Amino acid sequence: xxxxxxxxxxxxxxxxxxxxxxxxxxxxxxxxxxxxxxxxxxxxxxxxxxxxxxxxxxxxxxxxxxxxxxxxxxxxxxxxxxxxxxxxxxxxxxxxxxxxxxxxxxxxxxxxxxxxxxxxxxxxxxxxxxxxxxxxxxxxxxxxxxxxxxxxxxxxxxxxxxxxxxxxxxxxxx
Amino acid sequence: xxxxxxxxxxxxxxxxxxxxxxxxxxxxxxxxxxxxxxxxxxxxxxxxxxxxxxxxxxxxxxxxxxxxxxxxxxxxxxxxxxxxxxxxxxxxxxxxxxxxxxxxxxxxxxxxxxxxxxxxxxxxxxxxxxxxxxxxxxxxxxxxxxxxxxxxxxxxxxxxxxxxxxxxxxxxxxxxxxxxxxxxxxxxxxxxxxxxxxxxxxxxxxxxxxxxxxxxxxxxxxxxxxxxxxxxxxxxxxxxxxxxxxxxxxxxxxxxxxxxxxxxxxxxxxxxxxxxxx
Numbered sequence: 001x002x003x004x005x006x007x008x009x010x011x012x013x014x015x016x017x018x019x020x021x022x023x024x025x026x027x028x029x030x031x032x033x034x035x036x037x038x039x040x041x042x043x044x045x046x047x048x049x050x051x052x053x054x055x056x057x058x059x060x061x062x063x064x065x066x067x068x069x070x071x072x073x074x075x076x077x078x079x080x081x082x083x084x085x086x087x088x089x090x091x092x093x094x095x096x097x098x099x100x101x102x103x104x105x106x107x108x109x110x111x112x113x114x115x116x117x118x119x120x121x122x123x124x125x126x127x128x129x130x131x132x133x134x135x136x137x138x139x140x141x142x143x144x145x146x147x148x149x150x151x152x153x154x155x156x157x158x159x160x161x162x163x164x165x166x167x168x169x170x171x172x173x174x
Numbered sequence: 175x176x177x178x179x180x181x182x183x184x185x186x187x188x189x190x191x192x193x194x195x196x197x198x199x200x201x202x203x204x205x206x207x208x209x210x211x212x213x214x215x216x217x218x219x220x221x222x223x224x225x226x227x228x229x230x231x232x233x234x235x236x237x238x239x240x241x242x243x244x245x246x247x248x249x250x251x252x253x254x255x256x257x258x259x260x261x262x263x264x265x266x267x268x269x270x271x272x273x274x275x276x277x278x279x280x281x282x283x284x285x286x287x288x289x290x291x292x293x294x295x296x297x298x299x300x301x302x303x304x305x306x307x308x309x310x311x312x313x314x315x316x317x318x319x320x321x322x323x324x325x326x327x328x329x330x331x332x333x334x335x336x337x338x339x340x341x342x343x344x345x346x347x348x349x350x351x352x353x354x355x356x357x358x359x360x361x362x363x364x365x366x367x368x369x370x371x372x373x374x375x376x377x378x379x380x381x382x383x384x385x386x387x388x389x390x391x392x393x394x395x396x397x398x399x400x401x402x403x404x405x406x407x408x409x410x411x412x413x414x415x416x417x418x419x420x421x422x423x424x425x426x427x428x429x430x431x432x433x434x435x436x437x438x439x440x441x442x443x444x445x446x447x448x449x450x451x452x
Contacts, residue, residue, distance in 0.1 A: 019216055019413075034289055064240045064280040073278050074237040076227075079320045079353045101320075102353040102412055123220050123411060124320065124355035125444045126227035128236040146291050147240075147280045159223065161216055161413070171216065172352050172412050 001159070007055040008096060013118050016162045018169035023157040024120065028057045028099065029140070030151040032078050036086040038142050043089075050141030050150050053094045059122075060100035062147035063131065072134035072153065074127030077101040080119070084108055091115045099160060103172040113168050121163035121171065133158050176308040177256050180265040182452060183310060187247060187269030187298075190314035190448040192277050195237045198228050201383035202359075202420070202445035209357055209410065209417040217415030224410075224443060235277075239444045242279035243316030245270045245298035248380065252307035267296040282319070301373065310452040313380050321358060321442040324350035327372055330434040336395065339364060339436050343399045344406070346438040347419060352412020355442035359383065360403070360422045363437035364392075365429035375439035378423040380447050387424055396422045410443070420445075 004012055006026025016022070029051050031039065042049055060080050064073030080087075080100030087098060088111035097117040098104075101124035112119060122130060136154040143149050164170045198206075203225070210221040231238040247266050251257070259265065274281055274295040281295045299317075326349075328342040343362055350358070363374030386393035399422040409415025420443065429435060 021216070021219065062240060062280060062282075064237050064242065065278045067236070067278045073280070074231070074240040076240050078241070079323070081353050101355065103351055121411065121413075123223040123227075125239045125442055126223045127238060127240040128231040128234065129223060129227040131236060131240070132230065132234075146293070147282070148291075161219070161411075171414070 003157070006057060010116060013116055013166050016118050016165050017167070018162050018165045018171045020162040022120070022160050022162065024160055025156050025158070026154070028059045028153050028155060030059045030061045030063065030153065032060055032062050032148055033082055034145050034148040035142055035150050036083055040086065051152070053090060055094065055096040057096050058090070058098050059153065060098060063137070063151060064127070064147070066137065070131070072131045072137045074131040075134060076127040076130045077122040077124055080104050087111060091117050103170070104164060109164055109168060109170060112164055112166055116166045118162060118166055119164040120160040122158070122160055130158065175256050176254055177258050178310055178452060180257055180259040180262045183249070183262065183312060184265030184269035186312045186450050186452060187266050187314060188273045190312060190450060191245065191270060191273035191316065194314050194316050194446040194448040195242045195273070195277055195279050196231050196235055197446065198238055199383065199445050199447060202443070203228060205383055205420040206443060209420065212417060213410060213415045216413035217410040217417070220410040220413055237277065237279055238446060239318060240280055241282065241318040241320065242274065242295070243318045244283060245295060246315040246317050246376065247298045247300045248313040248315070248377065249300065249302045250305045250311035251302055252309045253304050254308035255310060263300055266298050266300050270294070270296050270298045311449065312452065313447065313449040315380055315447045318442055318444065321354035321440040324354040324440045325375070326438050327368070328436040329368070330436055332432070332434050334434060338434065339395060340399055340402065342436045343422065343438055344402045346440065347403045348406055350440055351408055354440045355444070356408055356412060357410055357417040357420045357443050359420050359441040359445055360399070361439040361441060362422065362424040363435070364424055364426050366427035366435060367429070368435060370427060371435035372437040372439070374425040374427055375437035378425040379439055379441045381423045383445060384421050389426070392424050392426060396424050
């Protein structure tokens with residue numbers, strides 16, 4: 001398993017091929033359906049975003065509340081395809097990539113190639129496993145959305161599989 | 175006549191919800207272990223992770239999956255039972271509310287238009303069947319929506335028959351692809367009408383994994399569908415492989431001479447379902 005630390009260098013990204021297993025460490029931001037709608041409203045209004053997009057990774061996830069003594073509750077990935085309509089614009093604005101589960105659209109694949117970005121798959125349903133890999137968590141925007149808010153996670157050795165790479169490769173191609 | 179206080183039912187819902195959120199069923203674990211032995215590469219890695227996750231969730235009392243689901247509560251109430259106390263649905267919802275707070279479970283229920291979260295995972299989807307006897311059977315199914323979203327309803331014609339049913343089931347799983355967290359469990363309702371057919375499909379998901387329908391012609395559809403689904407090659411997490419579904423469960427009800435409703439309700443590999451008889 002290849003160890004990677006965020007932010008990823010262009011060489012890191014280009015070295016990744018669909019199907020590679022990686023252990024990712026560093027800062028990622030959760031955002032799912034409602035948070036994406038809010039982010040797009042901010043973009044449309046030319047307002048500042050809760051985090052700088054350049055090189056950032058969005059984790060499509062909505063965590064369980066953290067129990068005592070833990071940084072996060074269970075927090076596996078949600079279905080990425082629901083964010084198909086959002087991802088290309090964010091990638092064009094500099095997003096480094098995404099983490100989620102399941103195939104994404106051709107438009108997303110083209111945007112990943114165009115922007116030399118990468119989409120990682122986490123293992124869906126492994127909520128407790130991923131929750132424990134979150135070492136620090138802070139809500140940075142849209143707290144009223146509860147689990148759908150944007151959380152800044154510091155993760156350590158997050159086990160992922162390269163799902164769609166910067167060369168157009170996809171683990172889901174059959 | 176036996177008097178049952180609805181508070182007891184609500185307390186039972188709390189117990190079942192707390193257990194269900196933190197463990198996959200034994201039959202699900204056994205099916206995942208079988209699948210793991212068949213798979214290689216990324217598919218095997220995915221199943222290893224899922225099994226390790228189940229161990230962690232059990233040991234640390236954490237939700238197995240962060241999608242602790244929409245609370246589906248199926249009640250069988252014997253007609254010799256007299257329900258006393260507060261409104262049944264209020265007590266069930268109170269039971270859900272307690273469990274989701276105590277268990278640090280995610281609250282996932284919102285208004286469909288405003289998307290404002292109700293904050294406590296209520297209301298539960300409560301379904302009551304009146305049956306013979308003086309018992310109350312409570313089945314609790316926390317239904318995740320990654321898989322629920324991939325479910326479909328077909329209003330087939332009688333001419334489409336058995337082949338049409340098989341096509342509908344396989345097509346639903348094929349179109350779902352990697353999105354519902356395969357390997358999935360497929361609940362199929364055959365017959366009834368538009369709404370009762372969907373409920374049959376949901377009830378089919380509460381059957382102990384791999385237990386065939388007692389009717390041989392139906393069990394045969396289950397076996398054939400499972401083979402065809404596993405030939406799709408979607409595999410665990412969509413990474414490719416032999417195991418796209420762990421089981422297909424079909425439930426039947428008589429239907430109209432003009433129709434053949436088929437509902438396909440998809441369940442992810444995290445089968446969480448608990449029950450208790452009061």
